Amino acid sequence: xxxxxFNFDTKDAISKPVHVxxxxxxxxxxxxxxxxxxxxxxxxxxxxxxxxVWSNVLKRFFDRYPIQANIEINDFxxxxxxxxxxxxxxxxxxxxxx
Amino acid sequence: MLKDVPQEMIDRVKVLTxxxxxxxxxxxxxxIQIQLGILLLQLFNIRQLKQAKQFPDxxxxxxxGIFAAGVAAGVISEDDAIKIVxxxxxxxxxxxxxxxxxGAIVGLTRKEVSTLVEQVNSETEPVFTSNQNSxxxxxxxxxxxxxxxxxxxxxxNSAQKTVLLKVPVPSHSPLMQSVADVLEKELSNVTxxxxxxxxxxxxxxxxxxxxxxxxxxxxxNLVHPVYWDTMMDVAQELGIDTTLEVQPGxxxxxxxxxxxxxxxxxxxxxxxxxxxEFLLEKWKRG
Amino acid sequence: MVKRSWTQNRDxxxxxxxxxxxxxxxxxxxxxxxxxxxxxxxxxGDKVVLEGDNQKQASFLSKTLASVNPERVHDLHMxxxxxxxxxHLDIFExxxxxxxxxxxxxxxxxxxxxxxxxxxxxxGDIHTYLELYAxxxxxxxxxxxxVAADKVDHDGNLYTGANTxxxxxxxxxxxxxxxxxxxxxxxxxxxxxxxxxxxxxVDVVVPADEPYQLEPLFTRDPQNVTELQILMGMMAIRGIYxxxxxxxxxxxxxxxxxxxxxxxxxxGEQLGLKGKIVPNxxxxxxxxxxxxxxxxxxxxxxxxxxxxxxxNYIAHRPDIFFVxxxxxxxxxxxxxxxxxxxxxDMFVGSTLQIDQFGNSSTVTNGRLSGFGGAPNMxxxxxxRRHSTxxxxxxxxxxxxxxxxxxxxxxxVETFGSNKKPVFVDHLDAEEVRGEAKLANVPIMIYxxxxxxxVTEEGIAYLYKTDSMAERKAAIEAIAGVTPVGLRSNAKxxxxxxxxxIVALPEDLGVHRSEAKRSLLAAQNMDDLVKWSDxxxxxxxxxxxxx
Numbered sequence: 001x002x003x004x005x006f007n008f009d010t011k012d013a014i015s016k017p018v019h020v021x022x023x024x025x026x027x028x029x030x031x032x033x034x035x036x037x038x039x040x041x042x043x044x045x046x047x048x049x050x051x052x053v054w055s056n057v058l059k060r061f062f063d064r065y066p067i068q069a070n071i072e073i074n075d076f077x078x079x080x081x082x083x084x085x086x087x088x089x090x091x092x093x094x095x096x097x098x
Numbered sequence: 099m100l101k102d103v104p105q106e107m108i109d110r111v112k113v114l115t116x117x118x119x120x121x122x123x124x125x126x127x128x129x130i131q132i133q134l135g136i137l138l139l140q141l142f143n144i145r146q147l148k149q150a151k152q153f154p155d156x157x158x159x160x161x162x163g164i165f166a167a168g169v170a171a172g173v174i175s176e177d178d179a180i181k182i183v184x185x186x187x188x189x190x191x192x193x194x195x196x197x198x199x200x201g202a203i204v205g206l207t208r209k210e211v212s213t214l215v216e217q218v219n220s221e222t223e224p225v226f227t228s229n230q231n232s233x234x235x236x237x238x239x240x241x242x243x244x245x246x247x248x249x250x251x252x253x254x255n256s257a258q259k260t261v262l263l264k265v266p267v268p269s270h271s272p273l274m275q276s277v278a279d280v281l282e283k284e285l286s287n288v289t290x291x292x293x294x295x296x297x298x299x300x301x302x303x304x305x306x307x308x309x310x311x312x313x314x315x316x317x318x319n320l321v322h323p324v325y326w327d328t329m330m331d332v333a334q335e336l337g338i339d340t341t342l343e344v345q346p347g348x349x350x351x352x353x354x355x356x357x358x359x360x361x362x363x364x365x366x367x368x369x370x371x372x373x374x375e376f377l378l379e380k381w382k383r384g
Numbered sequence: 385m386v387k388r389s390w391t392q393n394r395d396x397x398x399x400x401x402x403x404x405x406x407x408x409x410x411x412x413x414x415x416x417x418x419x420x421x422x423x424x425x426x427x428x429g430d431k432v433v434l435e436g437d438n439q440k441q442a443s444f445l446s447k448t449l450a451s452v453n454p455e456r457v458h459d460l461h462m463x464x465x466x467x468x469x470x471x472h473l474d475i476f477e478x479x480x481x482x483x484x485x486x487x488x489x490x491x492x493x494x495x496x497x498x499x500x501x502x503x504x505x506x507x508g509d510i511h512t513y514l515e516l517y518a519x520x521x522x523x524x525x526x527x528x529x530x531v532a533a534d535k536v537d538h539d540g541n542l543y544t545g546a547n548t549x550x551x552x553x554x555x556x557x558x559x560x561x562x563x564x565x566x567x568x569x570x571x572x573x574x575x576x577x578x579x580x581x582x583x584x585x586v587d588v589v590v591p592a593d594e595p596y597q598l599e600p601l602f603t604r605d606p607q608n609v610t611e612l613q614i615l616m617g618m619m620a621i622r623g624i625y626x627x628x629x630x631x632x633x634x635x636x637x638x639x640x641x642x643x644x645x646x647x648x649x650x651x652g653e654q655l656g657l658k659g660k661i662v663p664n665x666x667x668x669x670x671x672x673x674x675x676x677x678x679x680x681x682x683x684x685x686x687x688x689x690x691x692x693x694x695x696n697y698i699a700h701r702p703d704i705f706f707v708x709x710x711x712x713x714x715x716x717x718x719x720x721x722x723x724x725x726x727x728x729d730m731f732v733g734s735t736l737q738i739d740q741f742g743n744s745s746t747v748t749n750g751r752l753s754g755f756g757g758a759p760n761m762x763x764x765x766x767x768r769r770h771s772t773x774x775x776x777x778x779x780x781x782x783x784x785x786x787x788x789x790x791x792x793x794x795x796v797e798t799f800g801s802n803k804k805p806v807f808v809d810h811l812d813a814e815e816v817r818g819e820a821k822l823a824n825v826p827i828m829i830y831x832x833x834x835x836x837x838v839t840e841e842g843i844a845y846l847y848k849t850d851s852m853a854e855r856k857a858a859i860e861a862i863a864g865v866t867p868v869g870l871r872s873n874a875k876x877x878x879x880x881x882x883x884x885i886v887a888l889p890e891d892l893g894v895h896r897s898e899a900k901r902s903l904l905a906a907q908n909m910d911d912l913v914k915w916s917d918x919x920x921x922x923x924x925x926x927x928x929x930x
Binding site for chain 1: 610611612615798799800801803839840841864865870874889895896897899
C-alpha cells in the first residue's frame with residue numbers, strides 16, 4: 001500500500017461534491033470536494049511503484065480540465081485508463097448538475 | 099525440518115559426506131547444513147510419492163531443487179545427489195566470502211531490469227540479470243555494491259518492490275564459473291540416466307528428454323539464470339494442469355497459482371501423503 | 385530413348401495403397417492399426433497437412449503421428465494452420481518432422497519459439513491463413529493429409545457439420561493431385577446427415593478412439609466486459625460504424641468487440657442506427673451476438689467455424705446463418721478468410737502492442753504466437769474496387785483515380801492488465817525475430833493498413849494523416865500516459881482535433897458517465913440464454929449455475 005499526495009495550481013472552482021466508482025479489484029473510487037485552498041489530490045493505492053504514472057495521469061487531467069478541488073482517491077489496482085475514466089466521469093457529473 | 103525423515107536417511111548423509119545433520123536452527127545458519135537438509139527432505143518426499151505410486155509427467159527444480167527433480171526423474175541416484183549437493187554447497191560457500199549476493203525486483207519486466215543492470219555492471223561492481231521467477235519478478239546477482247545501485251535505479255523507475263536477498267553468494271550468474279568447473283569434474287564420475295519423464299531445465303527453460311540436458315543443468319545451472327517462468331510456460335504448453343510442490347514451503351505453488359489460476363495444486367508442506375494420494379487419484383479419474 | 389511416365393504420382397499412390405491392403409477393409413482401417421497405416425503410407429520427407437486450427441483438431445491422428453517409429457517416418461514437412469497441441473511439436477523433437485509451414489501457434493508459443501531458435505524446427509514461412517491454403521495448390525502440394533470428421537458412412541462420405549472449417553480446402557489439395565486423404569471419424573453411420581466431403585475424395589477412414597478436440601474459443605462472458613471497454617465501444621459505434629456507414633464487418637476475439645456487439649441493441653438503438661449499419665457479418669457464431677440478432681440488427685452471418693453450445697440456436701435461425709438442408713450449420717474457413725480479406729467493409733480487432741508508427745503485434749516476450757485471421761482481415765486488398773459507402777469514405781478527394789480502403793480498426797487500452805504500456809516505441813516482435821531467426825518481423829497488422837486506432841482516450845483517424853510524422857502525432861495523442869503518449873502536448877492535440885484526425889469522447893457526443901455495465905444488452909451468460917429463448921447451451925466452464 002502506498003499513500004501519494006499531489007498539488008496543482010488550478011483555478012476553476014467546483015460547486016458540489018461528487019463521488020464516482022467503487023473500491024473493487026481493478027477499480028477505484030474518486031471523490032471531488034469543493035475547496036478554496038490549493039487543489040490537492042490524496043491517493044491511497046494498493047499498488048506500489050506507480051507514483052510517476054499517477055503524476056502523469058493527473059497532470060494530463062488538470063491540463064485539460066483545470067478544476068480547483070480537493071480530491072480523494074482510493075485505488076485497488078486500476079490501470080491508468082480506468083483512473084482517467086473515473087476522473088472524467090466525475091467531471092461530467094459536475095457539469096450535469098450545473 | 100527433518101522430524102519425519104527416517105534416521106537411516108540422515109545417517110546415510112553422514113556416511114557419504116561426513117556431515118551430521120543436527121536439524122536445529124543453529125545448524126541451519128550454515129549453508130551446507132541447510133542445503134543438505136532441504137535435499138534430504140525432498141528425497142524423502144519423493145520416496146513417499148513413489149511408494150504411493152504417484153509418478154510425474156514432468157519435473158521442475160529451482161536451483162538446488164534440480165537434484166531432487168533429477169532423483170524423481172530417475173536421472174541420478176539418491177547417494178550421488180547427496181554427494182554432488184555436498185560439493186556444490188561447499189564450493190558455493192568458499193567462492194565469495196564477502197561482498198556478494200542477490201536482489202529481487204518486483205514490478206518491472208526482465209527487459210526493463212536488464213537495461214538497468216547494463217547501466218551499472220562493471221568489472222569492479224559486477225551485477226547480472228538472474229532468475230526469472232515470474233513475468234514481473236526478476237532476480238539480480240553479483241556484487242552487493244552493484245546490486246544496491248540497480249535496486250535504487252529500479253525504485254526510481256517505478257518498481258513496486260525491491261529487496262536485497264539474504265543470500266551470501268552471487269548464484270545464477272557468470273561469477274559462479276569456478277563452482278561449475280568443479281561440478282563438471284565430479285559429475286564426470288557419476289552414472290546418469292535418461293529422464294523417465296520430461297525434465298524442465300533451469301538454464302534455458304526448455305523441456306529436456308535426454309540425460310545430456312539434465313547433466314548440463316546440474317553442472318552449469320549456477321552460472322545461468324533460472325528461467326522458472328519459462329519452465330512453467332513450457333509445462334503448461336505440454337499439457338500439464340496439476341502441480342505438486344515438495345517440501346519445504348509453498349513459494350512455487352504461489353507462483354503457479356498467480357500465473358495459471360486454473361491449475362490444481364498440492365503442497366506437501368501442508369498435506370499428508372494419504373490425502374495427496376486420494377486427491378491425485380481422484381483427479382486422474384476426472 | 386526411355387519414354388517418361390506421366391503417371392508417376394498416381395503409380396506411387398497405388399503402390400502405397402497396395403502396401404496397406406492387408407489392413408484395409410473398404411476404406412476403413414481399424415483404430416488399432418492406425419500406427420501401421422502411417423508407417424506404410426507416410427514416407428520420409430513427405431509434405432503432410434495435419435488439420436488443426438484454433439478450434440478443431442484432428443487429435444487422434446496427431447497422437448498417432450507422434451507414436452510412429454522415427455526410423456521409418458522422419459524428416460516430414462508439416463503444413464498446419466495452427467500449432468496447438470503438445471504433440472504438434474513433439475514430432476519435431478523426435479525427428480519425425482523437420483520443417484514447418486504454419487499460421488498460428490498461440491497455445492504452443494513458448495515452445496515453438498525455443499525450438500525454432502535451437503534449430504529443432506525449420507520454418508518455411510509463418511503465413512496468413514489464405515497464403516497457407518493457397519500454397520497447398522502451388523508449391524506446398526501435400527503427399528498426405530490428415531483430417532477430422534464428425535460422421536462417415538460406409539462409402540467414406542463425410543459429415544463435418546458446423547465445424548467443417550478448413551477440411552474442404554485441405555482435402556481438395558490432396559484428392560486431385562494423388563495425395564492420400566486420411567480421415568479420423570467420431571462416428572460411423574449408415575447415412576450421413578449431409579455430404580460435406582464426397583467419399584470419392586477420401587482414401588482411408590480410421591474410427592477415432594475419442595471425438596476430435598474442439599475448443600469454444602469465441603465465447604466471451606458478458607460478466608467480464610469492463611466499463612472502459614463499453615466506453616471504447618460507444619466511441620467506435622459513433623465515430624466509426626456510424627460515421628463511415630459500415631455495412632459488413634468482422635470482429636476479433638476480444639472483449640472490446642464483445643462490448644460493441646452487446647451495445648448495438650441498446651446504445652445503437654438510442655442513436656437510431658438500427659437498420660442503418662452492420663447487417664452483414666463474417667464472424668464465428670459468437671454468443672454475444674445473440675441480442676443483436678434477436679433484436680433485428682443482424683441479417684446474415686457467415687462463419688469460419690462453429691462454436692460449442694451455439695448449434696441448436698443456429699439450427700433455429702437459418703435466415704441468419706449458413707445452414708444445410710439437414711438443419712446444421714456449415715462453416716468454411718477458407719471462404720471465411722476470403723470474405724474477411726476481400727468482401728468486408730471493416731475489420732475490428734485488438735492486439736498486445738502497437739508501436740509508435742502504428743504497427744501492431746501479439747508476439748511479445750519470447751512468445752511466437754503467430755496470428756489467426758487478423759493479417760488477412762486486417763489488411764487492405766489493394767486490387768479491390770468496392771462501391772460501398774465505407775470503402776468510398778476513405779477515398780481521397782483530391783485524386784480522381786484514388787482508391788478507397790478497407791477500414792482496419794485496432795481497439796486497445798493504453799495499458800495492459802499487467803500495467804505495462806500497450807504503446808511502445810519498438811515492438812517485442814523485433815527482438816523475437818532475432819531470437820527465432822525469422823525472415824520477417826512478426827507484425828500482425830501493418831501501419832499502412834491500419835486506418836483507425838481506438839483507445840479509452842479517443843480515436844485516431846490514421847487514414848487522414850498525410851505524413852508519417854502526422855501519423856505518429858495522432859497515435860501519441862490517444863496513447864494516454866504511456867511513454868509514447870507523453871510526447872503529445874495540448875497544442876498538438878488541439879490541432880489534430882481541429883483537423884478531425886483525432887476525436888475525444890466529447891467530440892463524438894459520447895458521455896463517459898453513460899459507460900455503465902447496465903448499458904449492455906446482456907450482463908451475463910444467463911442473459912444470453914434468455915435472449916436465445918433457451919436455444920443457446922453454454923459450455924460447462926461458462927456456466928455459473930448447474
